[in-house]
Amino acid sequence: MTRTLMEGSEAIAEAMVAAGCRFFAGYPMTPFTEVLEHMAKKLPAHGGVCMNAESELEAVGMAWGAAATGTPAATGSVGQGLSLMQESLSEITLARIPLVVLNMSRGQSDYYQATRGGGHGDYRHLVLAPMDVPEAVELVQLAFHWSEKWRNPVLVFGDYYLAHTYQSVDVVPIDFGPLPARSWALDGSTGGTGQAKLLSPLGDVKQRDDVGYDLEDYYLRRAAETAAMVDGEPALVETGFLEGAEVVVVAHGTPGKYVRFAVQAMRADGLPVGFVRPISLFPFPTEVVAAASARARAVVVYENSMGQMIDDVRLAVLGRAPVHFIGGLTLDKSGFGIGPDNDVLVIRSRIEAVLQGLSSDALGSVEGANA
Amino acid sequence: MTAENRGTVVPTEQPPEEPVSLVDDFTPALIDVGAHPLCPGCGEPVAMRSILEAVADLDAIQRAIAVFGIGCYTAFSNNLDCEVLQALHGRAPSLATGIKRAKPDAVAFTIQGDGDMVNEGLQEVIHAAARGENITCFMLNNGVFGETGGHLTATTVLGQRTKNTLEGRNAKDHGYPIRLSNLLAELDGATYVARAAVNSAGNVAKAKRMIKRALDVQLRGEGFSFVEILTMCPTGWFIETQEAPGYLTDNLAAVHAIGVVKDQRA
Numbered sequence: 001m002t003r004t005l006m007e008g009s010e011a012i013a014e015a016m017v018a019a020g021c022r023f024f025a026g027y028p029m030t031p032f033t034e035v036l037e038h039m040a041k042k043l044p045a046h047g048g049v050c051m052n053a054e055s056e057l058e059a060v061g062m063a064w065g066a067a068a069t070g071t072p073a074a075t076g077s078v079g080q081g082l083s084l085m086q087e088s089l090s091e092i093t094l095a096r097i098p099l100v101v102l103n104m105s106r107g108q109s110d111y112y113q114a115t116r117g118g119g120h121g122d123y124r125h126l127v128l129a130p131m132d133v134p135e136a137v138e139l140v141q142l143a144f145h146w147s148e149k150w151r152n153p154v155l156v157f158g159d160y161y162l163a164h165t166y167q168s169v170d171v172v173p174i175d176f177g178p179l180p181a182r183s184w185a186l187d188g189s190t191g192g193t194g195q196a197k198l199l200s201p202l203g204d205v206k207q208r209d210d211v212g213y214d215l216e217d218y219y220l221r222r223a224a225e226t227a228a229m230v231d232g233e234p235a236l237v238e239t240g241f242l243e244g245a246e247v248v249v250v251a252h253g254t255p256g257k258y259v260r261f262a263v264q265a266m267r268a269d270g271l272p273v274g275f276v277r278p279i280s281l282f283p284f285p286t287e288v289v290a291a292a293s294a295r296a297r298a299v300v301v302y303e304n305s306m307g308q309m310i311d312d313v314r315l316a317v318l319g320r321a322p323v324h325f326i327g328g329l330t331l332d333k334s335g336f337g338i339g340p341d342n343d344v345l346v347i348r349s350r351i352e353a354v355l356q357g358l359s360s361d362a363l364g365s366v367e368g369a370n371a
Numbered sequence: 372m373t374a375e376n377r378g379t380v381v382p383t384e385q386p387p388e389e390p391v392s393l394v395d396d397f398t399p400a401l402i403d404v405g406a407h408p409l410c411p412g413c414g415e416p417v418a419m420r421s422i423l424e425a426v427a428d429l430d431a432i433q434r435a436i437a438v439f440g441i442g443c444y445t446a447f448s449n450n451l452d453c454e455v456l457q458a459l460h461g462r463a464p465s466l467a468t469g470i471k472r473a474k475p476d477a478v479a480f481t482i483q484g485d486g487d488m489v490n491e492g493l494q495e496v497i498h499a500a501a502r503g504e505n506i507t508c509f510m511l512n513n514g515v516f517g518e519t520g521g522h523l524t525a526t527t528v529l530g531q532r533t534k535n536t537l538e539g540r541n542a543k544d545h546g547y548p549i550r551l552s553n554l555l556a557e558l559d560g561a562t563y564v565a566r567a568a569v570n571s572a573g574n575v576a577k578a579k580r581m582i583k584r585a586l587d588v589q590l591r592g593e594g595f596s597f598v599e600i601l602t603m604c605p606t607g608w609f610i611e612t613q614e615a616p617g618y619l620t621d622n623l624a625a626v627h628a629i630g631v632v633k634d635q636r637a
Binding site: 022023025049051053054055057058059060061062063064065066067068069071073087088091095186187188189190191192193194195196197198199200201202203206207212213 | 464
């Protein structure tokens with residue numbers, strides 16, 4: 001084991017190389033820029049290619065072409081750049097091409113984009129949200145495994161902290177098990193055989209007539225494959241102190257780690273709080289949140305946004321307990337989502353306010369009963 | 372003509388039992404089915420056939436990956452015996468770049484229309500050419516969005532009637548057409564740039580020579596190659612089918628001049 005102090009961006013690049021990534025294309029934008037820099041430095045030494053694309057549109061197109069040849073490929077940006085890529089990401093997904101996409105997000109305001117997507121058609125991406133650099137090293141590798149296993153793009157949702165924090169990590173390749181052969185990949189060799197391959201968002205079987213594509217057949221098949229993917233990959237989640245928790249705090253990514261610390265400290269002080277940290281945002285750990293809410297008096301959500309994941313929490317809780325939002329935009333002038341709210345004491349005070357609210361509610365109901 | 376290839380003598384003493392139309396199977400090796408859903412008089416099937424014949428002539432069938440844009444020609448993505456990667460409207464050059472960089476042995480070429488390449492994705496082909504990307508791009512230019520029913524594109528010539536320029540394109544309201552081949556030829560990374568047409572037997576033969584030369588540039592690893600092929604679209608030009616070849620000469624080719632624009636092949 002050789003632990004090295006490494007910036008998150010470099011650790012993510014190392015993890016991609018360890019996972020077999022041999023093609024990367026990107027366009028600079030903070031805090032994604034450093035990942036691109038490290039890939040440009042590292043990939044050629046491993047026989048790979050890193051393209052400094054002229055735009056995000058071209059970056060995702062290049063990654064699309066490389067991935068279509070069966071080369072493990074990735075691209076990424078921040079939420080703004082990914083907005084540009086959405087049209088392509090839809091088509092890549094409908095064409096069943098594996099791809100890893102990084103969102104080194106500014107804050108957490110891209111949760112809807114990450115989990116719902118901004119593109120067209122019935123498609124979903126699997127989404128992983130690491131809380132720190134060591135977890136990112138694992139999840140980035142898992143993303144490559146999942147993308148090939150399901151022939152579907154997988155998005156890794158990071159942020160400024162993840163990209164720029166230095167942590168000691170040991171990047172070793174992780175074996176997630178065997179993968180199906182890439183029999184779908186293009187290399188030209190099936191040309192002229194009567195069985196030439198097709199990778200298209202419109203179909204995967206050449207009709208070989210003048211009728212065109214059978215979109216009814218293809219879209220229904222893609223929908224079934226997406227459903228199988230969602231059913232086949234149980235949500236990843238970390239929970240703590242749910243036993244006897246009156247207030248359950250749900251948070252993901254970097255703030256999820258802060259919340260975990262705050263809750264741990266509050267429990268040490270005897271306060272009845274617990275936490276749920278979704279690691280995969282899609283599939284979302286619906287059952288875990290539902291079970292926790294059944295025993296809780298309140299579920300609270302902490303996000304560095306105006307509240308987006310809270311929709312998924314509400315869909316899981318389904319009215320079993322009141323759901324409150326205790327996060328919010330936390331910004332400095334840079335807009336990178338590195339504002340003052342990401343502070344364990346701030347988070348703790350907001351959870352405590354909810355606990356106090358529950359006590360006064362209880363008092364209120366007693367008074368009401370006396371009246 | 373030698374005795375061997377003179378063929379079977381067709382009896383003429385009595386009317387034939389069925390009409391003799393096919394003296395040989397001229398379907399190129401990479402087209403599975405000759406039938407296509409495009410309009411009568413369309414130039415795109417001729418251009419497609421020329422491209423595929425060139426690929427076959429260069430013995431590159433089992434290395435070829437075609438990247439299709441979106442237009443009427445996309446119908447061929449479905450019945451070619453050639454590997455196909457379907458791109459978004461305008462984005463094919465980046466996909467071909469990814470293919471070629473990941474698999475340098477592949478022969479990667481794009482099939483795009485003027486709406487696809489010059490309207491929606493102009494920066495893609497310019498950047499690919501500037502990088503000297505070792506791919507070949509083909510643009511089927513008919514100066515009109517054929518698939519939507521005949522609308523103005525960035526290559527529509529002045530005076531040309533389209534469904535959204537009913538009185539003809541005028542510079543004051545609609546600006547000027549882009550001569551893409553001439554634009555690309557200015558870029559240092561472009562090795563071979565030519566403009567062809569498929570409106571006469573002679574032009575088809577010339578077009579095929581240009582296509583072969585462009586693909587040969589890629590096979591030799593000599594950088595970016597490009598052939599613009601002017602194609603007939605009688606439906607989108609709102610003229611009789613038989614008038615389309617002449618219309619192409621008088622209108623499109625008068626602005627988008629046929630010929631080799633740049634050849635820096637070693």
